[in-house]
Amino acid sequence: MIALILIGLAFIVMATSEGMRIISPSSGSNYSSASGILFSVSYINETDITSPSNATFYLNISGTWTIIGNASTPCEVNNCNITITNTTIPDGVYSVNVTLYNETNSVSINSPLNLSTLVYFDGTPPRVLDANISSPVAGNNYSGNLILNTSAIDLTLLISSVIFNITDSSDTQNASISGTQEGSTSRYTATINTAHYPDGYYNITIYANDTVNNLNNTARVARMIFDNTAPTITHSCDDYTVQEDDTITCTCSATDTPADVNNSYGSSGVIFTASPSTSSTGNNKQTTCTSQDLAGNLGTSTLYYNVTSSNSSSSSSSSSSSSSSSGGTSSSTTSNSTTSNSTTSENATSGEGNTLQGNQGNLATPQAIKKRNTWIAGGIILAIGLTITLFFIIKKRKKFK
Numbered sequence: 001m002i003a004l005i006l007i008g009l010a011f012i013v014m015a016t017s018e019g020m021r022i023i024s025p026s027s028g029s030n031y032s033s034a035s036g037i038l039f040s041v042s043y044i045n046e047t048d049i050t051s052p053s054n055a056t057f058y059l060n061i062s063g064t065w066t067i068i069g070n071a072s073t074p075c076e077v078n079n080c081n082i083t084i085t086n087t088t089i090p091d092g093v094y095s096v097n098v099t100l101y102n103e104t105n106s107v108s109i110n111s112p113l114n115l116s117t118l119v120y121f122d123g124t125p126p127r128v129l130d131a132n133i134s135s136p137v138a139g140n141n142y143s144g145n146l147i148l149n150t151s152a153i154d155l156t157l158l159i160s161s162v163i164f165n166i167t168d169s170s171d172t173q174n175a176s177i178s179g180t181q182e183g184s185t186s187r188y189t190a191t192i193n194t195a196h197y198p199d200g201y202y203n204i205t206i207y208a209n210d211t212v213n214n215l216n217n218t219a220r221v222a223r224m225i226f227d228n229t230a231p232t233i234t235h236s237c238d239d240y241t242v243q244e245d246d247t248i249t250c251t252c253s254a255t256d257t258p259a260d261v262n263n264s265y266g267s268s269g270v271i272f273t274a275s276p277s278t279s280s281t282g283n284n285k286q287t288t289c290t291s292q293d294l295a296g297n298l299g300t301s302t303l304y305y306n307v308t309s310s311n312s313s314s315s316s317s318s319s320s321s322s323s324s325s326s327g328g329t330s331s332s333t334t335s336n337s338t339t340s341n342s343t344t345s346e347n348a349t350s351g352e353g354n355t356l357q358g359n360q361g362n363l364a365t366p367q368a369i370k371k372r373n374t375w376i377a378g379g380i381i382l383a384i385g386l387t388i389t390l391f392f393i394i395k396k397r398k399k400f401k
Contacts, residue, residue, distance in 0.1 A: 019046040020109060022096050022116035023079070030120040030157055031150060032212040034068065034089040038231040040081045041098045041109075048107050052100035055080035059119075060095040075100070091156045094119045112245040122156035125216035126208040133206065133221055141225040141259040146194050148177065150219065151186040152208040162188040163207035169223075184258040202226055225260035230299030233287040235272070241306040244281050248305060250274055254291035311343060314352045 020043035031037055039057045043049050053074050058065040068089065071082040080100065096116040099108040109115055135149040136142060148164045162179035174197060179188030181300045208220040237250040252272040254261050261269035272289035385400060 003213070016030065017108060018111050018114050019049045020033075020098070020100060020107070021097060021114040022109070025096060025116055027117045027119070030122065030212050031170045032121075033087055033123045034084050034121055035087045037084050038081060039084055039096070039098075040079055041100070041281055042079045043075075043100060044078065044221045046060075048102075048105065049100060050102055051075075051278070052080065052102050054083065054101040054109075056099045056101070057082060057084070058099070059089065060097070061089075061092070065097060089121050090152040091122045091124050092120075093156070094121065120157055120212075122154070122210060122212055122214065124154075124156070125214040126152045126154040126159055126210050128152045128162075128206050128208045128216050130175050130219050131203075133219055136204065136221055137180035139223055139225075141227055141293070143226070143228045143295040143297055144193050144194060146192050146226075147206065148179070148190045148192065150206050152181065152188060152206070152216075153186050154210045157210040157212060157214075158212075159186075159188075160209045160211045161207075162209075164190050164192075165193070165205045165207055165217075166197075167203050167205070168198075169202070171203070172327045174202070190198045193230045197226045199227045199229055202227070225259050225295065227256070227293060227297065229256075230297045231256040231261055231269075231291040231293050233270070233291055233299050233301040234288055235301035235303055237287070237303060237305060238334060240304070241308060242278055243308055243310045244278060245310070246278055247275055248278055250276060250287055250289075250303065252289035252291075254289075254299065256291075256293040256297075258291045259295040259297075260292050262292045262296075266290070276305070279305045281309050 020041050022040075022041040023042050024038050025031065041055055041057075043052065043053060052230040054072040054332050056067055057069050059068050060066075062315060067082045068086050069082050071080050075081075080098070097109055099106050133150045133154070135147050146257055150162065152159050152162050157180070162181075164177040164179060165173065166175040166177065167173050177190045177192060179190045181188055189238075201223050202225075203223065205217055206222045208216045208219075233252065233254045235250070235252045237248055237382070239248055242248050250272065251274070252270045254270050263269045265271070270289055270291045273287055276285070276287035283306045284304045285307060287305065289303075291299050293299075
């Protein structure tokens, strides 16, 4: 049965074949233009084809067979060739036919099987405009993962590749990322991690090629910002050790480069408590300041402060007097308060004091200064007393001598 089918197909081919066939351009081939293309037809000397002297090639343009060139030299044995120099053929999909001329008549191909079909001429690059790039947007700020998205269309051929070319502010290439077509649509996407690039300004240019290497690289997104660094925060209070229910006043400000602070976040780009609670006593109480930049990076600064009891000073004085009257030695330990000024929260060590920052720098608390001054005054009085005593002892000894 299969043998009979093959014999039948062979009979059909023989019945529809002719003495000539288009060899070049072949069916389904692609060209950027018709210039410099070899057009060739093979033939067999038959009753109506006897050593033709010339050949004329035609393209089917808009349904009309149009001459595109003639062989300027006599045909060779069994084939006729011509190199076309026509550069005015519009982009499109064509069929190719030929007429061979004998001395007394002409013969054209009648069987579609012997024609060359679906020949593509395309000298136009794919269409990609700035407006076709939906992401990123020129002048915007980005952090973390960024989706690149554009559309590219070629009216004649298929798109062979779409490349997202990334350059920095000096137009030095940083990366070349291949886009992936979304199904059968004209959209091409890629995803990059902006954290892999130094913070700064970047440009993205689209390189779109069709299957005959017509390139369009005119679409461009300029001066977007990659920023993956949190804002720098300055956070300080007017005191770091206060008595219970006293007021402590804090300030907070933030700066960011290159994206700038997002002034729509909180109050002028920051969120903080200007007067944190002092309603209960304790060490290393926390107050925080948070800021956001235009790329969405968040930064936090944490400060620590101490709240002492309002009667802690009198208790300390009473204890000191009692120790002196009993002949014992009194020791007093003053703990300092600590602050932290960074873009991330820090945990204080329980029981330890803090190093003062902000408006106070590294100065001691008012209570510590008062106690220190008391000790200095006492030391001075004691030194004066010892000096007077020694003076009279020495004078008395001289008198007895």
